[in-house]
Amino acid sequence: MTQLSLAPALPWRARLGTSAIFFANGFGIGSWAADLPKVKAMLALSDAQLSLALFAMAAAAILSMPFAGVICGRLGGPSAALRYTSVCFGLVLCLPGLAASLPILTGVTFALGAFNGLMDVPMNAHATVVERKWGAAIMSSFHAAWSCGGLAGASLAGLLIAAGVPTPVLFAVAGAVVLAIVCASGPQLGAKEATTATGQAFVWPERRLIALCLVALLGMLMEGAMADWSAVYLNSVIKLAPALAAGGYAAYAFAMLFGRSFGDYAVRALGRTRIIMFGATLAAGGTLVAVVAPSPVGAVAGFCLVGLGLSNLVPTVFSASAAITSSPALGISMAATIGYAGFLLGPPLIGAVASFSGLRASFMLLIVALIAIVPLAAVSRKFGDERGAK
Numbered sequence: 001m002t003q004l005s006l007a008p009a010l011p012w013r014a015r016l017g018t019s020a021i022f023f024a025n026g027f028g029i030g031s032w033a034a035d036l037p038k039v040k041a042m043l044a045l046s047d048a049q050l051s052l053a054l055f056a057m058a059a060a061a062i063l064s065m066p067f068a069g070v071i072c073g074r075l076g077g078p079s080a081a082l083r084y085t086s087v088c089f090g091l092v093l094c095l096p097g098l099a100a101s102l103p104i105l106t107g108v109t110f111a112l113g114a115f116n117g118l119m120d121v122p123m124n125a126h127a128t129v130v131e132r133k134w135g136a137a138i139m140s141s142f143h144a145a146w147s148c149g150g151l152a153g154a155s156l157a158g159l160l161i162a163a164g165v166p167t168p169v170l171f172a173v174a175g176a177v178v179l180a181i182v183c184a185s186g187p188q189l190g191a192k193e194a195t196t197a198t199g200q201a202f203v204w205p206e207r208r209l210i211a212l213c214l215v216a217l218l219g220m221l222m223e224g225a226m227a228d229w230s231a232v233y234l235n236s237v238i239k240l241a242p243a244l245a246a247g248g249y250a251a252y253a254f255a256m257l258f259g260r261s262f263g264d265y266a267v268r269a270l271g272r273t274r275i276i277m278f279g280a281t282l283a284a285g286g287t288l289v290a291v292v293a294p295s296p297v298g299a300v301a302g303f304c305l306v307g308l309g310l311s312n313l314v315p316t317v318f319s320a321s322a323a324i325t326s327s328p329a330l331g332i333s334m335a336a337t338i339g340y341a342g343f344l345l346g347p348p349l350i351g352a353v354a355s356f357s358g359l360r361a362s363f364m365l366l367i368v369a370l371i372a373i374v375p376l377a378a379v380s381r382k383f384g385d386e387r388g389a390k
Contacts, residue, residue, distance in 0.1 A: 014130050015138070017188025019145040021082060021123055024181040025116070026149025028093050030253060031174035032112075033150075033227045034157035034246035037235045038167045039096055039105070041242070047232075047359070049102055051351020054228055056106045057113030058344035064114045065337050068121035078122035078129070079189035085118040086182035094175030097168035113344060124318070124336050126189060140263030140315040147260055147311070150227075151253035153177075158246035209334060211380040212321050215276060216339030218369045218376075219313040222283060222306070224346035225366055226252055229359070230303055233290075237359050238299050251300050252307040259311025266312060272320045273377050275312050280373035283309030287367050291360050313373075314339060320380065 040050050072081045092112045099105035127142045153174060160170055230252055234245035267275055286305025293299045321335040353362035 011130070011133055013188045015134065015141075017185045018123075018127055018130050019142055020181055020185035021086060021189070022127070022142045022145040023149035023152075024086065024178045024185070025089070025119060025123060026146035026151075026253075027153035027181070028089060028149075028174060028178045029116075029227055030150035030153025030155075030249065031157045031170070031177075032093070032096070032153075033249045034154040034161070034231055035097070035167065035170050035174070036228060037231050037242045037245055038161060038170065039099070040232065042097075042167050043099070043102060043105065045102065046355065047236075047351050048355035050232075051348045051355065053102065053106045053109045054351060055348035057109040057116075058224075058341075058348055060110040060113035061117035061120075061344045062341050064117035065121050065340060068118050069125075071118065072122050072125065078126040079186075081122040082119065082126060082182075082189060083186040085115055085122065086186070087179060089115040089119045090175050090178035090182060092175075093178055094172050097166075097171035117340065117344075120340055121336065138264070139319055140260050140267075140312060143315045144257055144260035144263070147253050147257040147307075151250055151257055154231075154246055154250040154253055158243050158250060161246060162243035208324055208380075209321055211376045212317050212324075213335050213338040215373050215376045215380070216314060216317045216321075216335045217342035218373050219280070219310060219317065219342070220339040221342035221346035221349075221369055222287075222366055223310055223314070224343035225350050225363075226303070226306060226310075227343075228347035229350050229362075233359050233363070234296065234299060238296050240296050244296070248300050248303050252303040255304040255307030256311040259308045260315065263312040263315055267316055267319070272316050273380070275316050276377040277374050279309040279311070279313045279316075280370045280377070281309070282306075283313075284367045284370035285309075287363055287370065291363050291367075309370075324380075 036050070039045075043049075045053075068081070068085075071085075072078045075081045075084065089112070092108065092115055095108045096105060096112070099108055127139060131138050156177075157170060157174065160173065165173075226249065230249045231242075231245045234240045234248040235242055238245075240248075263275075270278075283306045286302045286307075286309060288302070289305060290299045290302030293302055317335055317339070350359070350362045350366075353365060
């Protein structure tokens with residue numbers, strides 16, 4: 001495990017720099033989600049073929065995440081690791097539009113998933129360092145920045161698609177924006193982090209953390225499904241044009257941003273368990289609306305409810321995991337790793353089910369996953385620290 005401390009550098013600079021990194025990662029994922037229908041059409045891929053490329057992305061991220069902590073130790077802490085992995089993520093994001101076949105696309109998505117995983121873990125680890133230095137719960141604000149980036153990325157992609165911009169240029173623009181942000185933000189993260197690594201890449205979670213890890217897994221499985229399939233769903237099932245279909249993810253991201261803007265206040269007022277249970281229920285209802293809605297307006301409205309319901313689920317799980325374990329850093333790292341496995345496994349799972357039963361049926365499975373979160377949150381409640389830091 002890794003012990004971290006932030007230098008007494010300006011807290012605002014570190015917070016703004018970290019928020020910008022979250023924004024950049026969200027921008028990249030939002031652009032990727034909005035541009036997926038163009039890639040699918042460019043290569044004439046079926047749902048099953050697209051799911052293969054998405055599975056490669058998931059597998060690479062899951063394989064890379066356990067070693068992200070080792071890389072942080074070797075490079076001098078999460079901020080140092082971020083300066084390298086975020087640049088690599090931006091560079092690889094430029095490449096999917098150049099893929100000429102499914103095998104090449106699969107190789108590109110494998111690289112993209114690997115660097116996304118190597119960026120995600122130090123990004124969240126550094127956020128906890130800044131939060132401890134700040135002295136108050138601010139994790140939701142970082143995830144709000146990620147959502148804001150997702151909204152911006154999807155919106156810009158939709159505008160470029162509507163303008164008839166070629167697919168290779170779409171990804172080049174997305175990668176260039178990410179690179180510009182991470183290069184400007186890197187020096188602001190804070191440079192003096194004391195890092196002590198144990199050399200262990202894999203650690204089993206404590207028993208009291210298992211329920212929360214499962215909540216993270218199911219919640220982020222839904223987030224991953226929305227990221228990679230919302231635009232495809234609106235294009236393939238609801239029959240929206242690709243430019244308008246990109247707006248579905250943008251609406252979802254905007255609703256998530258709105259919810260996260262008030263997340264810290266909501267947790268203090270209602271408690272972590274109620275936030276998780278209510279959010280999962282609202283997201284399940286929104287998914288049901290999107291599945292049964294016969295119109296684009298109904299489907300997009302459903303996606304908005306999903307975004308609002310999921311908005312504070314993951315940040316709340318991260319805070320709760322830090323509070324109920326013997327080591328806050330271990331709690332967050334385990335919940336994050338298992339949760340991001342769900343984020344990255346969700347899309348290929350949806351594609352696999354869709355290849356047999358259609359996208360509507362695969363989205364119905366997501367409702368079951370969201371409903372399962374409610375009893376898991378109830379189990380985790382007995383470990384206390386219900387309302388979080390003030």
